[in-house]
Amino acid sequence: MRKLFLILFLSIFCLGFSQKKKKGKAKVVAEKETVIIYTETEAETSNEPRIIAGFLKQNPGHARTDFFKKRLITIIMADNSPEAKPTIKPISKDKIENIVNNSELNKGKNLGTNVKTTSTPERNVTYASVGGASKKAEPSDKAKKTASMLTHLFNNDPSDKEAYINIKNRSNCRLIVKISGKKYYNLDVPAKGQNFVLIEKGDYVLTTMVCDAKYSSLKKITKDIEIQLDVAD
Structure with missing residues (x-):
């Protein structure tokens, strides 16, 4: 009886530990600028x-x-x-x-x-x-x-005060990229596609969800750039 109780206890403990480990392993975004x-x-x-x-x-x-x-x-x-x-x-x-x-x-x-x-x-x-x-x-x-x-x-x-950001979406999910700074922009980027927006040069925070992974990055935009986003393996 004691052995059966011990086996049951160890099984529940291992299952709980495994689920906790899975929850702790959050997806991250792979970025290339x-x-x-x-x-x-x-x-x-x-x-x-x-x-x-x-x-x-x-x-x-x-x-x-x-x-x-x-x-x-x-x-x-x-x-x-x-x-x-x-x-x-x-x-x-x-x-x-x-x-x-x-x-x-x-x-x-x-x-x-x-x-x-x-x-x-x-x-x-x-x-x-x-x-x-x-x-x-x-x-x-x-x-x-x-x-x-x-x-x-x-x-x-x-002295041109504008630059544009081109977002390449390598993921299988549609992105809504929020660009916050001097002005605010929302950029809709289709899955496996790309889109760009012309903005005033300056400091901006870019945020979005790449599938289930949260992305947030501070960018100093002084020239035209391209940002590639995907979910890291």
């Missing part, structure tokens, strides 16, 4: 305007500059097609070519924005009216984001 450098291969194979425009900025005298400019225009045109956005007519090809080729853009002056300065006249990206109506259609949020990103990438002014 890098300064973004665009390669020719990425610019040639990617369908993201951000990557092609970034490569053009980092390699201004490249032998295939004209090829990549044409590719960038083609992708932006496709992204603004009526099929993709049935409520908004596309920007004309001439306007997109002006954005990519205009020398003012390459000097870092604002294009496609509504910000007035004393030295640069206001220039707006104009969208055609929908269904023959006189009221102009508003650009989509994605179109605005792309225009802001291209303006930033082609801006060579060292």
Whole structure:
């Protein structure tokens, strides 16, 4: 009887210890931060305007500059097609070519924005009216984001107060990344995907849940960076 009691006691003790050990082993986030450098291969194979425009900025005298400019225009045109956005007519090809080729853009002056300065006249990206109506259609949020990103990438002014964070999500879970600092941003990043946001340079705290693992990190953002997140093995 005593032996049976002892065996039962040891079994319960071992089971409790095992469960406690499992609870104590919390998942952790694997993080990798890098300064973004665009390669020719990425610019040639990617369908993201951000990557092609970034490569053009980092390699201004490249032998295939004209090829990549044409590719960038083609992708932006496709992204603004009526099929993709049935409520908004596309920007004309001439306007997109002006954005990519205009020398003012390459000097870092604002294009496609509504910000007035004393030295640069206001220039707006104009969208055609929908269904023959006189009221102009508003650009989509994605179109605005792309225009802001291209303006930033082609801006060579060292006093530029903006930088962008690209989040690469290597996990199988969708992320909602909260970026808290001078301003507050929420970035939705799909599983096995990526997304970026343009922010004011400064100190920020990034927080999210990567599946069941909590992530929190203090970042001093002074340049464009990419952060890769996953659950550690």
